[in-house]
Amino acid sequence: MATKVKTPLDDKIYYIVTGVILFLITVIVLLPLVNVVANSFSEPAAVIAGRVKFWPVNFSLRGYEAVFEYKSVMVGYRNSFVYMFLGTFINLIMTMLAAYPLAKPNLPYKNTVMMLFTFTMFFGGGMIPNYLLLRDLKMLNTVWSMVIPGAISTYNMIIMRTFIQNSIPNELAEAAEIDGCNEFFYLVRIVLPLSKAVIAVVALYYAVGHWNTYFNAFLYLNDPDKKPLQLVLREILILNSINEEQLLMSDENVAQQGMADLLKYSIIIVASLPVIIMYPFVQRYFVKGVMIGSVKG
Amino acid sequence: MNSTPAKSAARPLTLKQRQRISRHKLARRYWRMYVLLALPILYLLIFKYYPMFGVQIAFRKFDPVGGIWNSEWVGWHYFEKFFTSSKFKRVVPNTIILSLYSLAAGFPVPIMLALALNTVRNERIKKLIQTITYVPHFISVVVLVGILYQVFNVRSGLVGVAYNAVFGKNMPDLFGKNYFRHIYVWSGVWQSMGWSSIIYMAALSSVDQELHEAAQIDGASRFQRVLHIDLPTILPTAVILLIMNSGNVMSVGFEKVYLMQNSLNNRVSEVISTYTYKIGMTAGTSDFSYSTAIGLFNSVINLIILTLVNTVSKKISSTSLW
Numbered sequence A: 001m002a003t004k005v006k007t008p009l010d011d012k013i014y015y016i017v018t019g020v021i022l023f024l025i026t027v028i029v030l031l032p033l034v035n036v037v038a039n040s041f042s043e044p045a046a047v048i049a050g051r052v053k054f055w056p057v058n059f060s061l062r063g064y065e066a067v068f069e070y071k072s073v074m075v076g077y078r079n080s081f082v083y084m085f086l087g088t089f090i091n092l093i094m095t096m097l098a099a100y101p102l103a104k105p106n107l108p109y110k111n112t113v114m115m116l117f118t119f120t121m122f123f124g125g126g127m128i129p130n131y132l133l134l135r136d137l138k139m140l141n142t143v144w145s146m147v148i149p150g151a152i153s154t155y156n157m158i159i160m161r162t163f164i165q166n167s168i169p170n171e172l173a174e175a176a177e178i179d180g181c182n183e184f185f186y187l188v189r190i191v192l193p194l195s196k197a198v199i200a201v202v203a204l205y206y207a208v209g210h211w212n213t214y215f216n217a218f219l220y221l222n223d224p225d226k227k228p229l230q231l232v233l234r235e236i237l238i239l240n241s242i243n244e245e246q247l248l249m250s251d252e253n254v255a256q257q258g259m260a261d262l263l264k265y266s267i268i269i270v271a272s273l274p275v276i277i278m279y280p281f282v283q284r285y286f287v288k289g290v291m292i293g294s295v296k297g
Numbered sequence B: 001m002n003s004t005p006a007k008s009a010a011r012p013l014t015l016k017q018r019q020r021i022s023r024h025k026l027a028r029r030y031w032r033m034y035v036l037l038a039l040p041i042l043y044l045l046i047f048k049y050y051p052m053f054g055v056q057i058a059f060r061k062f063d064p065v066g067g068i069w070n071s072e073w074v075g076w077h078y079f080e081k082f083f084t085s086s087k088f089k090r091v092v093p094n095t096i097i098l099s100l101y102s103l104a105a106g107f108p109v110p111i112m113l114a115l116a117l118n119t120v121r122n123e124r125i126k127k128l129i130q131t132i133t134y135v136p137h138f139i140s141v142v143v144l145v146g147i148l149y150q151v152f153n154v155r156s157g158l159v160g161v162a163y164n165a166v167f168g169k170n171m172p173d174l175f176g177k178n179y180f181r182h183i184y185v186w187s188g189v190w191q192s193m194g195w196s197s198i199i200y201m202a203a204l205s206s207v208d209q210e211l212h213e214a215a216q217i218d219g220a221s222r223f224q225r226v227l228h229i230d231l232p233t234i235l236p237t238a239v240i241l242l243i244m245n246s247g248n249v250m251s252v253g254f255e256k257v258y259l260m261q262n263s264l265n266n267r268v269s270e271v272i273s274t275y276t277y278k279i280g281m282t283a284g285t286s287d288f289s290y291s292t293a294i295g296l297f298n299s300v301i302n303l304i305i306l307t308l309v310n311t312v313s314k315k316i317s318s319t320s321l322w
Helices: A002-040 A044-049 A062-069 A071-103 A110-122 A127-136 A154-167 A170-178 A183-194 A196-212 A215-220 A229-238 A253-294 B005-010 B015-029 B031-059 B077-084 B086-106 B108-118 B123-138 B141-151 B158-167 B180-204 B209-217 B222-246 B254-260 B272-281 B288-317
Strands: none
Touching (some): A002 B123, A044 A253, A062 A071, A062 A253, A071 A196, A154 A196, A170 A183, A253 B180, B077 B086, B086 B180, B086 B272, B123 B180, B141 B254, B209 B222
């Protein structure tokens, strides 16, 4: 019984130490984000002077007004939405077409097809051969270069396949077969409705991926009117090339610099808005996806 | 009992033959499945496997008029060119250092985070910490690097101003060559630790509670139970992830490095992927063959490392990817 008395003290120390560590981690994650939000709602002079910490200084919406008046940002926003919705739609259809047959137990040649998929996870043609392919297909500078080359992610396909395998009993397929329901109908009538959860997960994975990437657009698009938001953001946030005329500010240099900085903070928020809005809902499903994915198929 | 060769030949069909026939029957019965698979397979062949054949321009001198198939063969020319170039000695070490550093920092942190989170007794606090630490995962690289530039701005950024207030002098330029690696790696840890911990949390939720109770009765402290119960539980998951990551030791993703590159840090920030891009796609001077050769060299090395690590791991711990 002596040990019984001693253990809680050890444990207390343990809980305090982990508590402090977790607190610090949370703070480190949170502070930069709070700072960005606070800056985005402040006035230009306070932003440029670095006076904004974790609460807006002289609350103003001028940053956001500037964002919404910034034409190329709005064009990028629209383009990104188009690429995201169209891309995800194509992704889902293609992924489902692959996942359902591959989830069928003892379908002949299933493993061969599976290997064809898995190999692409570890090896690929690389930048130039892909570029040349799209050039030959006349897909450069078109919407299709944004939505077709990544039509199926093997990882997402495996998540979907694992889900179908594990949560739709094979007896159902056998019963349907006896009743004369063919595989096409079975896919539409049974598999799709029962896979809503995993479709949501995979759709969100794809959608966030489309929204956040810039690499394909960077390689395949050069028409400014087709650029997705992330490329426009790159020009503003990274290359620092802000179209001064679009800011409509006083000609005072400092004010203009402050406005440019403020614009960056606000743009960060606006660009992340779709994901932020989805977040509470997304989070639950994303976590589910990781769980399904971690079950080795 | 012992079937002699003569005996089995006398049978109408061997087991293998019968299997093949039933396979054909099955395949014919499920022809609709192959109809469904047709589009995805076509996609794979065109967009994944065709470019793999396109890789042969690494061994040809690319002819813009004739295209891949009509270019002249030059053998290992471009590989030799790369191995003997001064860039080789810089780009390859940069890539390996950056990726090993990322792995060394990024691999243990989520494990520790998961182990710590798992011992939080208040469910609501646990949920809150999880929700917060997942957020950075959803930020795009462009926005992430944008935030870095803003927050670490020497004059007006949160950290820059704080540094000045504490030390009374300006913060050094974190995006220059001295700090580039640290800022690259630790911003990556910041972004991914919460998300990467999910998979370990999932593994930890499968720990048998009776094990903990038994250990507690035997007088094990919470920390001892973490070391001897929780840690071994997540070890297989950790090994699998380590194998998968090891396949990428020679590759550092293009997107983030490219955004963080500038003329000051180029000496340490030029990695294979960005160099491949610059060789292949810079207007005017682009060299498709050379770029492809560098890219191919990179992916072959990755494949070899992955296979090696997987084989070793199979021998040692019987944990394997395939």
